[in-house]
Amino acid sequence: MTTPIRAAALAALATTSIAAALPAFAQQPDRIETDAATLGLTEAEVRPDDWGHDLWGVLPSGDRVKLEYDRDGMLDEIDVDRGGSIAFADLRPLLPQGIQAPENLGDAMRITSLEIDRDGLEAEGMDENGRRFEAEWAPDGRLRDWDRD
DSSP states (O other): OOOHHHHHHHHHHHHSOHHHHGGGTOSSHHHHHHHHHHHTOEEEEEEEETTEEEEEEEOTTSOEEEEEEETTSOEEEEEESTTOOEEHHHHGGGSOGGGSSOTTOOTTOEEEEEEEETTEEEEEEEOTTSOEEEEEEOTTSOEEEEEEO
C-alpha cells in the first residue's frame, strides 16, 4: 500500500531531479545527493526500505548501481548490476577516512560489490589482470584476507 506521502514522493521522483525529491525520503539528503554527484549518476532514484534508503542510478559507463544506506544515513553497501563494475578510484571519495587507502587495492581495480561497516571493508571485483578477487580489510585499511579465482 502506498501512503500519500510516499505517493507524492514517488511522483516527485518521476518528474523532478533527485535533489528535489530527496527530502521526502532521506534523513541526510545531502549525503545521498553528494554521493550521486560524485559517481556521476543519471536516472538517480531513492527508495526507502526497512533498513534505510537505497540509491539506484546509472554510472557514466552505463552500468546500473545500487548504494545502500543505513537508518543513520551512512553508506554501507555498493553493488553494480549485471556483471558491471566500477573503478575503485571512483569509489574512494565515498569511503570513511580510515579506509580510503586499503592495502593491495589500487585505483585501477574494478569493484562489483563493496560492503562498509564498523569491522572494516569487504570487496569483490577484478584486479589489474582481470582476475576475480574477494578481500577484507580492517577499519585502518590493513588487509585481513585476499582470495583470487
